């Protein structure tokens with residue numbers, strides 16, 4: 001194995017603030033149109049939630065991971081805790097809500113295109129408050145990187161970003177699902193990761209009266225430049241089967257895709273984000289975080305995203321570090 005692929009010791013440390021959901025997944029011949037009822041195929045309950053998915057992705061890539069989040073006091077919550085613990089994710093800052101159920105995501109996967117639609121019922125995730133984040137501050141300030149998404153309340157995300165920034169911890173946000181980002185959150189971010197539709201929404205929201213469809217037609221480089229101008233030092237856009245693009249200091253570099261037989265894209269974006277953050281933290285811990293190291297992190301992330309599309313579900317599809325390295329070495 002190339003020496004650059006050997007995990008640094010101690011491993012890099014990540015804190016992940018985010019959602020913990022049970023995914024209720026049904027396969028269907030195609031995605032239903034409004035008003036249409038389809039007879040679906042097999043039904044599964046699979047562990048998920050962007051926060052939990054990204055925590056598992058980072059842990060499987062070799063990072064030491066602490067999660068901040070909330071479940072309900074129910075069977076889905078117990079099952080999610082067991083899955084996170086099996087993946088060596090620390091649960092010390094994961095609370096249990098008495099007044100809300102564990103979050104669920106209702107997912108439809110189309111057999112014809114492998115595309116999906118997702119509706120999230122946040123449940124206990126909506127009870128992650130700035131106070132809860134304050135109580136978990138130790139997990140944030142002891143990490144190399146804080147990684148968050150937008151399936152828990154913005155106020156909690158903003159509070160965590162500020163704690164991390166004050167402590168000199170790198171702050172990454174995967175702005176999913178897309179939302180207008182408040183200036184005090186943007187001011188604390190180092191890295192913003194988005195997919196194509198999130199990029200269009202965020203750029204449009206930042207431009208008064210902007211139209212996401214119009215933004216989506218602009219070259220990727222222009223969209224990333226607009227995101228960088230929001231104040232982040234690194235902007236990353238995932239491009240599905242076309243890989244990813246990374247912009248830093250107003251210069252964009254493409255990261256090419258890994259050709260795989262995709263069967264289900266659920267979890268690909270989360271595998272990308274968790275592995276990107278873990279590999280970034282690895283380079284940061286060995287003080288070699290230059291432009292090439294960031295592209296290396298994005299290449300690992302693309303490999304992880306590609307591998308995640310070859311298996312069904314979110315957490316079950318997330319690759320181990322050894323699988324990522326095997327795919328990287330096969331190029």
Ligand code: ADP
Nearest residue numbers: 195238239240241243244262268269302305306
């Ligand atoms: P999201 O799932 O958040 O919409 P993307 O669809 O952009 O995110 O996928 C995330 C990453 O997963 C991509 O950057 C790419 O590296 C990988 N990926 C997704 N779909 C494929 C595919 N069909 N073939 C290879 N890699 C893929």
